[in-house]
Amino acid sequence: MNRMMEFIVLSWLVLELTSSPAQVAYVGVSRMAPMFLLGLVAGSVADRFPKKRVLQGTQITNLVVVVGVLLVVSSGGVQPWHAFLASFVTGAAWTVDFAARRSYFAELFQPDELVNAVSLDVAALTGAAMIGPILGGALIPLIDYSGVYMLMLVLYVVGFGLLIMVRPTPANPRTASAPSVAGQVVEAVRMIRTTRALWAALTITVCLNFFGFPYMQMVPVIARDELGVGSTLYGLLGAAAGLGSLVGSLFIASRTVRNQGAVYSLGAILMLAAVFVFAFSSLYPLSILLLVISGVGMSGFATMQPAIALQAVPPQMRGRAMGAVALGIGASPLGMFLVGQMAELWGPRAALALLTGSGFIVLNLLRFALPELRRAREVAPEVP
Numbered sequence: 001m002n003r004m005m006e007f008i009v010l011s012w013l014v015l016e017l018t019s020s021p022a023q024v025a026y027v028g029v030s031r032m033a034p035m036f037l038l039g040l041v042a043g044s045v046a047d048r049f050p051k052k053r054v055l056q057g058t059q060i061t062n063l064v065v066v067v068g069v070l071l072v073v074s075s076g077g078v079q080p081w082h083a084f085l086a087s088f089v090t091g092a093a094w095t096v097d098f099a100a101r102r103s104y105f106a107e108l109f110q111p112d113e114l115v116n117a118v119s120l121d122v123a124a125l126t127g128a129a130m131i132g133p134i135l136g137g138a139l140i141p142l143i144d145y146s147g148v149y150m151l152m153l154v155l156y157v158v159g160f161g162l163l164i165m166v167r168p169t170p171a172n173p174r175t176a177s178a179p180s181v182a183g184q185v186v187e188a189v190r191m192i193r194t195t196r197a198l199w200a201a202l203t204i205t206v207c208l209n210f211f212g213f214p215y216m217q218m219v220p221v222i223a224r225d226e227l228g229v230g231s232t233l234y235g236l237l238g239a240a241a242g243l244g245s246l247v248g249s250l251f252i253a254s255r256t257v258r259n260q261g262a263v264y265s266l267g268a269i270l271m272l273a274a275v276f277v278f279a280f281s282s283l284y285p286l287s288i289l290l291l292v293i294s295g296v297g298m299s300g301f302a303t304m305q306p307a308i309a310l311q312a313v314p315p316q317m318r319g320r321a322m323g324a325v326a327l328g329i330g331a332s333p334l335g336m337f338l339v340g341q342m343a344e345l346w347g348p349r350a351a352l353a354l355l356t357g358s359g360f361i362v363l364n365l366l367r368f369a370l371p372e373l374r375r376a377r378e379v380a381p382e383v384p
């Protein structure tokens with residue numbers, strides 16, 4: 001929840017400080033750039049070190065950042081660059097967390113249980129993504145930015161305490177004799193090139209993160225400047241996709257999904273179509289509905305993404321598989337930068353429509369070009 005609350009709060013803060021769509025986009029660029037810069041390294045770290053300790057390290061990093069921003073905001077000297085720096089550091093922590101936490105699932109669950117487990121995790125994350133924006137947007141006018149960051153600090157402390165109580169799994173016997181991080185990165189690159197299912201998953205991840213997810217940076221601009229609402233209704237708008245994703249992921253968790261590639265690619269296409277129409281909406285209730293629909297599509301993409309990647313590789317490569325996915329997610333800063341620049345020139349609606357409309361065409365072409373996106377899953381054999 002803190003991750004999305006912080007994203008909403010920093011985006012609105014920069015919008016109030018600058019009134020610049022490009023500057024708001026830079027918050028997202030800073031948050032997602034570590035996915036591209038550190039994705040493969042994060043996957044190697046997740047394979048090499050105990051995952052619980054890795055997750056504890058990311059939580060400590062988040063705590064330090066929240067304390068730093070709280071001090072700056074309380075002093076009254078906050079500047080846009082503070083938001084960019086905070087977003088980058090927490091983005092780096094999230095990159096490592098993403099690889100470690102998702103690969104951890106493959107140690108805890110059997111292959112046939114993995115989709116349901118990931119679906120429930122996505123449901124939890126999207127439920128938090130729904131509550132976080134609502135709280136962030138509503139609390140800004142009530143307790144100001146310093147109060148919101150104080151709440152986030154408390155929540156991070158509680159989360160760290162819960163993580164300490166999690167029982168660790170037995171150590172991976174390969175950890176002691178594993179190659180260096182650099183050697184593991186080379187192995188990860190080779191794995192991406194030779195594993196078709198992982199390559200297909202990575203391709204769709206790159207495209208949706210370039211063409212689709214940058215929409216989030218235009219939501220505060222459209223909310224304030226086009227729909228004429230304040231931070232509270234902006235928070236509800238930001239939570240709408242989380243609601244749709246929560247519903248979709250819970251539905252998927254209750255089913256046995258065989259054709260994961262179809263759910264994955266069609267979910268991404270539905271998300272782009274809904275956001276494309278959202279770009280033209282001038283009615284607040286309709287905008288809410290369209291973002292809920294986009295969240296439903298997002299749930300198909302988000303639940304199948306790790307399931308496909310984790311099942312396509314042997315156990316000792318799962319952290320690196322998630323690192324490869326993180327690398328694909330790293331395409332989003334480029335899309336965020338592009339949509340921010342286009343919004344400065346032509347306005348947020350035109351920029352968003354052009355980006356998502358192009359993505360809709362590209363993803364439909366990829367769906368027919370990659371047969372892995374139209375057939376049942378293939379599970380990599382266990383390697384003794």
